[in-house]
Amino acid sequence: MSNRAPSDWRPSCSPAMLRRRAELLRKIRQFFAEREVLEVETPLLSHGTVTDPHLSVFSTAYGGDPSQRLYLQTSPEFAMKRLLAAGTGSIYQICKAFRNEEYGRFHNPEFTLLEWYRVGFGLDELIEETDALLRMVSQATRNLAPSEHTSYRGAFLTHAGLDPLDAGLEDFADCASRHGLQEAAEIGGADRAIWLDLLFSHLVQPRLGRNRFTFVRDFPAILPSLARFKSNDERLVERVEVFLDGMELGNGFFELNDPLEQERRFDRDIAARLDAGRPVPEKDGRLLEALQAGLPDCAGIAIGVDRLLLGLNRLEAIAETLAFPLATA
Amino acid sequence: MAFVSTSEFKNGLKVMLDGDPATILESEFVKPGKGQAFNRVKLRNLKTGRVIERTFKSGDTLETADVVDVEMQYLYNDGELWHFMVPESFEQYAADSNAVGDAKKWLKEQDICILTLFNNIPLAVQPPNFVELTIVETDPGVRGDTSGGGGKPATLDTGAVVRVPLFVQTGEVIKVDTRTGEYVSRVK
Numbered sequence: 001m002s003n004r005a006p007s008d009w010r011p012s013c014s015p016a017m018l019r020r021r022a023e024l025l026r027k028i029r030q031f032f033a034e035r036e037v038l039e040v041e042t043p044l045l046s047h048g049t050v051t052d053p054h055l056s057v058f059s060t061a062y063g064g065d066p067s068q069r070l071y072l073q074t075s076p077e078f079a080m081k082r083l084l085a086a087g088t089g090s091i092y093q094i095c096k097a098f099r100n101e102e103y104g105r106f107h108n109p110e111f112t113l114l115e116w117y118r119v120g121f122g123l124d125e126l127i128e129e130t131d132a133l134l135r136m137v138s139q140a141t142r143n144l145a146p147s148e149h150t151s152y153r154g155a156f157l158t159h160a161g162l163d164p165l166d167a168g169l170e171d172f173a174d175c176a177s178r179h180g181l182q183e184a185a186e187i188g189g190a191d192r193a194i195w196l197d198l199l200f201s202h203l204v205q206p207r208l209g210r211n212r213f214t215f216v217r218d219f220p221a222i223l224p225s226l227a228r229f230k231s232n233d234e235r236l237v238e239r240v241e242v243f244l245d246g247m248e249l250g251n252g253f254f255e256l257n258d259p260l261e262q263e264r265r266f267d268r269d270i271a272a273r274l275d276a277g278r279p280v281p282e283k284d285g286r287l288l289e290a291l292q293a294g295l296p297d298c299a300g301i302a303i304g305v306d307r308l309l310l311g312l313n314r315l316e317a318i319a320e321t322l323a324f325p326l327a328t329a
Numbered sequence: 330m331a332f333v334s335t336s337e338f339k340n341g342l343k344v345m346l347d348g349d350p351a352t353i354l355e356s357e358f359v360k361p362g363k364g365q366a367f368n369r370v371k372l373r374n375l376k377t378g379r380v381i382e383r384t385f386k387s388g389d390t391l392e393t394a395d396v397v398d399v400e401m402q403y404l405y406n407d408g409e410l411w412h413f414m415v416p417e418s419f420e421q422y423a424a425d426s427n428a429v430g431d432a433k434k435w436l437k438e439q440d441i442c443i444l445t446l447f448n449n450i451p452l453a454v455q456p457p458n459f460v461e462l463t464i465v466e467t468d469p470g471v472r473g474d475t476s477g478g479g480g481k482p483a484t485l486d487t488g489a490v491v492r493v494p495l496f497v498q499t500g501e502v503i504k505v506d507t508r509t510g511e512y513v514s515r516v517k
Contacts (some may be wrong), residue, residue, distance in 0.1 A: 052363050101336060101387070102366070104358025156335055187367075187386050194386075197364035202384065205361065241362060251362045 011323040018323065020141070021309055025094060026116055027137050028305075037090045037116060042079030044096055048284030050078070051269035052225075053276065056100035058109075071267035071281070072098035075302055077226065078117055078287040081255070084117055084298060085290035092116035094305065102142045105317045106247055108325050112309045116237070117300035125239045125316075126299035127215050127297060130242060130252065134213050134308075141312045144244075145212040152219045152236075160203040164196055164220055166234055172199065179203050193222050216241050224265060227253035243310040252301025259291035331392040335368040341394040343375070345385070350375045350394035350447045358387070375445065375452050396447050398455075403436050411436065411454070413444055424451035432456045434489035435507045456507045461516050462486055463502050467493060480512070 011018075012110040032039065049057050049071035062068035073079070075097050083091055118126060131147050138144055155163040162175040169188070172195040176184030181202060188195040209216045219239040221229060227239035238254035256262055266283040273280050309321040319325040333342065334421040338356040345351070351372040360366035366387035373380050375396065385391075399423065401413035410423040411433070422444060426433070428451045432442070443455040467483035480492040483503075491505055493512045502516040 054360075054363060054365050102358070102360060107358055107360065181382055181384065183385075187384065194365050197361045198367065198384070201361045201364070201367065202369075223364065242409075248362055263482050 003092060006135055008328045010327060012319045012325055013321055013323055017309070017313070017321060020313065021305075021321065024137055024305065024312075025319075028094065028133070029131050031136060032092045033115065037092050037118070038088060040080070040083060040088070040091045040093050041326045042072055042073075042076045042083070042093065043093065043227065046073055046079065049284060050074050053269050053272040053275065053278070053280060056102075057281065058098050058100050058296075060111070062285075063220075074099050075113060077302070078284050080115060080117055080300070081287060081295055082290040084119065084200050085293050085295045087296075090116070090118045090298075103326060106310070108318050108322060110326065110329070111190075111318075112301050112303050112305040115300065115302040117255070117298050119296045119298045121299040122297075123217060123240055123252070123299055126252055126301055127217065127240055128252070129300055130240075130250065130303070131213060131215070134242070134249075134303075137308070138312050142274035142314070147213040147215065148209070149215045149217070152216050155204050155208065155214075155216050156200070159207045160199055162199065164199075169195070175203075196220060196223060203278060205243065206246040207249065207316065209245055210244065211246070212220060213249075214243045218245065224256075225251070226256050226262075226265075228256050228258075238299075242301075242303075244308075245314075247307055247311055249307055249311065250301050250303035252299065254299045255295065255297075257291055257297065259288050261292055263288055331393045333393055334390045335385050335387045338368060340384060342462045343394040344372070344373070344391040346372055346381070346391065349377070350396050350452065351381070352396075354380065356443075360387070375447065384508075394447065396445060396452065398443050398445050400441055401444050403440050403442055405438060405440055406433075406436070413442065413451070413454075415430060416441075422446070422451050424454055428452055429454045429471065432507075434487055435460050435505070437487060458506065458508055459504055459513065460507055461502055461504050462489070464493070464497065464499050467499050469498065 047070060055074050057074060058072040060070050062070055076093050076095055080091060080093060094114050096110055098110050100109060102109055153164055156162055160175055162171060169190060172188055173185045176199065182199055188198055217240040218230060218236045221235050221237050224237045225239060227237035230236040230238055240252045241248055242250045270280050306318050306321045311317055313319060338353055340355065342346045342351055342353045343350055344353065348510050351374050353370060353372055356372040357369045359369055367460045368385045368387055370383050370385060371380060372383065399414050399415060404412040404414055410425060411429050413424065431453040437460055440457050440460060442457065444451050445453040462485040465486050468481050482490050483493040484490050491510060491512050493503060497503060497515060504513040504516050506513055
């Protein structure tokens with residue numbers, strides 16, 4: 001990631017890919033214009049940040065003063081929810097998001113996110129609209145099979161032969177060693193969330209969305225993020241992820257709008273960060289105030305635009321979609 | 330002891346894995362949405378040559394392996410060990426059959442090889458890319474045949490057997506590519 005040879009000034013993607021990116025952005029904007037969803041902009045640099053135990057944030061100090069800490073957003077979700085609480089109605093945004101320490105074939109620490117919120121939508125309507133958008137933008141470049149819909153539990157049962165809700169720690173370990181992941185027991189330990197992340201990302205995800213979009217919904221409540229509990233089954237939350245060719249494109253929720261539960265999740269995240277010895281950010285008080293004022297019932301999703309471009313054009317790595325990935329930024 | 334974290338993993342890095350030195354062949358960052366990040370890593374055990382796939386939690390560390398490549402001159406084989414010398418320092422090293430491996434059939438005295446040392450003990454021997462060796466035995470070919478179609482086996486003074494064109498005769502010196510085991514040319 002250091003400075004390289006002087007010949008590195010050239011972009012890592014082709015001119016054709018720059019045109020395809022522009023075309024993709026144009027189509028997305030047209031899609032939302034037709035549906036009368038308002039385009040908004042929120043700050044990339046903010047006083048508050050997320051508490052997610054597994055996200056690492058870039059930070060800086062205004063005027064070099066350490067007490068004036070500012071964070072590069074990992075997603076515009078908090079700011080957009082403040083807009084929703086202020087009564088904007090349905091909104092969307094195409095912006096940069098930043099995640100420290102995420103760098104690899106499918107990750108660049110700076111990436112482009114499409115995020116939108118639909119007031120009055122539940123998870124079903126959100127999935128339907130996401131599918132319509134994804135199929136519309138894919139038409140010209142890839143001939144995909146009809147989208148597939150499954151539950152988190154169903155995907156796990158099909159591809160890992162394990163029930164993620166009922167499984168005990170021994171079942172997780174058995175499943176891992178059956179699939180040749182001998183080292184898993186040491187990684188997973190007694191942490192169910194890590195076990196689920198490990199088995200999902202190694203065994204389930206690579207088999208999802210072969211030449212089609214696959215929507216996986218109803219996540220276990222121990223992976224809640226900002227989703228509401230399912231009203232008829234408290235073991236689950238109203239969360240959806242969408243995949244193409246084993247690659248995750250997006251994550252959406254029927255949005256939690258209970259300020260007390262939101263604060264409980266912040267506190268739980270912060271405790272987890274303390275345990276892991278990671279830096280602990282302050283809870284975003286402005287988001288909590290917005291939730292207290294009242295977030296309308298809504299569903300929202302974030303889609304990685306670079307990955308979508310990667311998948312639609314069957315590329316090997318995210319760097320092929322970017323003018324200047326981190327290595328040459 | 331030095332440790333490296335998963336974010337510093339890169340191809341060619343030498344680390345300790347299960348008590349053996351290993352080289353990283355490939356490291357892929359895997360992260361489910363907002364969940365725990367992992368690194369899927371492919372490594373080659375430098376003692377056994379076996380390729381291993383292993384998952385680490387991102388942020389985990391491995392001890393680096395004290396493995397270095399040193400150019401040395403091959404001296405002689407005493408029937409059990411192969412002896413090498415660093416030309417600048419005259420320091421000598423003895424490699425066993427396991428470390429010499431396939432290289433043994435290409436080793437000619439005074440040739441410069443690359444020895445991989447782990448804790449100062451030879452772990453592997455890489456012969457020069459090209460060696461010049463003498464043919465000690467091959468069938469007499471038809472004189473004037475330069476088409477080479479298929480060629481014939483020839484035994485070299487180190488014991489290696491390579492296919493050579495029909496016109497090449499016993500007693501001649503030939504150049505061989507040790508990476509492919511193929512005949513390159515005659516040496517005048």
